[in-house]
Amino acid sequence: MKAKIIVTPKKAVLDPQGKTVQTALEHMGYRGVKAVHVGKYLEIELDGTDKEAARQQLNDAAHKFLSNPVIEDYKLEIE
Amino acid sequence: MNFVVLQFPASNCDQDAVHATRILGHSARLVWHKENSLGDADAVIVPGGFSYGDYLRCGAIARFSPVMQAVKQFAENDGLVLGICNGFQVLTEAGLLPGALIRNRDLQFHCEHVYLKTVTTDSPFTSQIPSGKILRVPIAHGEGCYFADEQTLASLKAKNQFLWQYSDAAGNITETANPNGALQNIAGICNEKRNVAGLMPHPERACEPLLGSADGKLIFDSVIHALQSRLAKAA
Numbered sequence: 001m002k003a004k005i006i007v008t009p010k011k012a013v014l015d016p017q018g019k020t021v022q023t024a025l026e027h028m029g030y031r032g033v034k035a036v037h038v039g040k041y042l043e044i045e046l047d048g049t050d051k052e053a054a055r056q057q058l059n060d061a062a063h064k065f066l067s068n069p070v071i072e073d074y075k076l077e078i079e
Numbered sequence: 080m081n082f083v084v085l086q087f088p089a090s091n092c093d094q095d096a097v098h099a100t101r102i103l104g105h106s107a108r109l110v111w112h113k114e115n116s117l118g119d120a121d122a123v124i125v126p127g128g129f130s131y132g133d134y135l136r137c138g139a140i141a142r143f144s145p146v147m148q149a150v151k152q153f154a155e156n157d158g159l160v161l162g163i164c165n166g167f168q169v170l171t172e173a174g175l176l177p178g179a180l181i182r183n184r185d186l187q188f189h190c191e192h193v194y195l196k197t198v199t200t201d202s203p204f205t206s207q208i209p210s211g212k213i214l215r216v217p218i219a220h221g222e223g224c225y226f227a228d229e230q231t232l233a234s235l236k237a238k239n240q241f242l243w244q245y246s247d248a249a250g251n252i253t254e255t256a257n258p259n260g261a262l263q264n265i266a267g268i269c270n271e272k273r274n275v276a277g278l279m280p281h282p283e284r285a286c287e288p289l290l291g292s293a294d295g296k297l298i299f300d301s302v303i304h305a306l307q308s309r310l311a312k313a314a
Binding site: 009012013014016017020065066068070071 | 135136139143171172177178179181182183184185186224226227228260
């Protein structure tokens with residue numbers, strides 16, 4: 001199994017990287033960019049086939065360690 | 080007094096912290112992150128650096144070191160803990176201080192001297208700072224922008240937990256004096272119990288006139304004064 005975790009800055013948190021990328025896109029002539037948020041992507045390879053157990057374990061890890069709930073949100077997918 | 084200075088892989092201000100406490104006439108000992116005990120520590124310094132290469136997030140991995148369990152216990156028992164720069168980041172990640180430190184708003188690493196206004200002398204970390212004295216101390220960080228949600232920020236303010244704010248030389252809290260975009264110019268805070276504090280600037284690099292400023296000494300003097308008062312009370 002493989003888990004994919006996407007970590008993004010919370011909306012209320014200043015995201016200078018996102019802002020800079022947005023400005024660069026605008027300067028390059030790409031139109032209609034409303035906002036950019038720069039986050040992290042983690043790919044985790046797992047043993048076993050029990051998706052529910054893996055989800056429970058990774059939700060715990062994502063909350064405690066892989067993301068910081070004060071400043072970040074995360075999305076978890078298991079395939 | 081016996082200071083313990085933690086040492087993580089890639090801590091790099093640990094020796095500076097040891098030096099600062101020793102020139103003030105006290106003893107300091109380095110404790111490796113894999114140790115489970117702080118021994119006879121009277122106070123703990125979590126030093127600056129780039130623990131674990133700042134991988135994942137600054138301080139995110141260091142907080143799970145065995146020694147951090149001992150630090151949590153030490154703080155629960157009212158021990159004094161001071162986190163400097165990366166040490167501040169480690170303490171927020173560990174939940175010993177509220178909020179988080181994020182990328183500087185201009186995405187630049189700032190290495191310069193700044194001015195700090197001490198918000199309150201009502202803490203073991205600020206009691207010996209003369210009223211109205213503006214501290215001049217260095218900063219050296221890329222992720223020092225203090226963030227907390229509105230509710231946390233309001234609570235910090237209401238409970239007088241802001242310790243230092245970035246200011247100009249006259250003590251005015253201005254936008255241009257803010258090197259990293261920290262909310263309300265926050266440079267350092269303490270916990271509700273007032274025994275754990277963190278700040279992004281480096282007082283340990285400003286304890287001798289030879290280094291351009293000895294203002295950082297006032298923070299260590301405050302900690303030493305608090306420890307000595309505790310001993311006198313216990314006697």
